[in-house]
Amino acid sequence: MLPHAVRLSFALLVALVMALPAAAFDTQARAAYVTDLKTGTVLLNKNADQPLPPASMSKLMTLYVAFEAIREGRLSLDEKLPVSQHAMSYGGSTMFLDTTDRVRVEDLLRGIIVLSGNDACAVIAEALSPDGSEAGFARFMTMRAQKMGMTNSTFANSNGWPAAGHRMSMRDLALLARRLIEDFPEYYPMFAETEFKFDGRAPQNTQNRNPLLALGIGADGLKTGHTQAAGYGLVGSARQGDRRIVFVISGLNSSAQRAQEAEAIVSWAFRQFVENTVVKGGTEVLRADVWLGDAPSVGLVAEQDLTMLLPVLSAEEVKAEVIYDGPIQAPVAQGDRLGTLIVKPEGMQEVEVPLIAAASVARGGFVTRIKTVSGLLLTRLQQGPEGAL
CATH class of the missing domain: 3.40.710.10 (DD-peptidase/beta-lactamase superfamily)
Structure with a gap:
């Protein structure tokens, strides 16, 4: 199975100071x-x-x-x-x-x-x-x-x-x-x-x-x-x-x-803005499937703290997206850069943080490969003659 780009959108919960949203500054300057x-x-x-x-x-x-x-x-x-x-x-x-x-x-x-x-x-x-x-x-x-x-x-x-x-x-x-x-x-x-x-x-x-x-x-x-x-x-x-x-x-x-x-x-x-840690380094953002590994998935964690300046809001959801090529090919070494977290505060610039492997995943042995191929064949049979690996 060839890896392909995976995009997952979700929301990060960020607890901020209780206040009204920051309005854009309407400057009179040219x-x-x-x-x-x-x-x-x-x-x-x-x-x-x-x-x-x-x-x-x-x-x-x-x-x-x-x-x-x-x-x-x-x-x-x-x-x-x-x-x-x-x-x-x-x-x-x-x-x-x-x-x-x-x-x-x-x-x-x-x-x-x-x-x-x-x-x-x-x-x-x-x-x-x-x-x-x-x-x-x-x-x-x-x-x-x-x-x-x-x-x-x-x-x-x-x-x-x-x-x-x-x-x-x-x-x-x-x-x-x-x-x-x-x-x-x-x-x-x-x-x-x-x-x-x-x-x-x-x-x-x-x-x-x-x-x-x-x-x-x-x-x-x-x-x-x-x-x-x-x-x-x-x-x-x-x-x-x-x-x-x-x-x-x-x-x-x-x-x-x-x-x-x-x-x-x-x-x-x-x-009208407050500094906030949106994601802490080492926090697992999601788990990604691993292809032909001795574990079925690996955690993707933020490489570093992401501290952002955000409009002062009540408890608010900040939109975010993860991009990575999946399924991830084994072997995987802990610390490998595998994807990117993109945080998208409304009305402000996007910020990117690298995502790294939380743990190592070795290449699976003969049994793993047999199970993987068998699973794919079964999926294809269930899909009918138009199914494809």
Whole structure:
């Protein structure tokens, strides 16, 4: 008997906190993406893969490249960098640098994170560019982003200044935020700083524009952005307990709307979802028939715990499906991967967990083979002349 794909659908009972179902968040943003970092659950996806003008949110890529250079010894926090005429020429949000300055890298980093300095980005870019130009650095940024999996990102400059072809998707920005948080924990606290006074310049321009940092809701980053083409946007992150979310919104009409939307998203993401272990590792999900084995079946167990973020519900059934090729051919070794459990929460992304053999099943001997063949012949006779093995 040849194995064939077997699909079995059923429901997993998951006891959750008593509450109302979580409604989808109806964002006013042109594009948005919200993800839970611990479980990888995507909570909201609106035009998340559409390349859009990212404005100053693209400064996060310049920061990532700078942090890498520091870690690799190609740049140091105490190193002082010159300011070119090109860097000084930038308008918009700046550190008010001029060509007489030599600025510490650490000050430039804070100038980018807290003050959103376009000039500071250009100084970093020219220092790290393969050819000494900001355009060369932008090409390097694009290549580095592609290697990181940011397939909808193309950079024309280091700071998000409006330019043809300078684009990022919300999913790419979320991926970048996650990498900054996880890859550079020593520098990430800079993103929570609410003020940076550089050299006494422009005392009216010392505040971080992130509207969530002072609200006491666990927000600790990362970057705002605004241009006429991009609208108002924010790459944000917040931590409450052992959960952390990253969210990206873009295309809002005002800074006030951005602040309201960002706070509402954080509240929704933490209050309307609960983390739950849907299946524990080693739990038998089902038994599968074994062909020509010394046992007629083998248990399929979850290879690992499956912890998911689910909408807060009363005791609820989560739809699930098991796929495996059956009957399973003997011999079977304990731990062999034999199938997949697919959990399908309503309105959310599916999650897969490998299923493995709970025990070994040896190949049956002569008696087993005779019994199996005899059973098949009997079944065929009962089915009549059209029956088939």
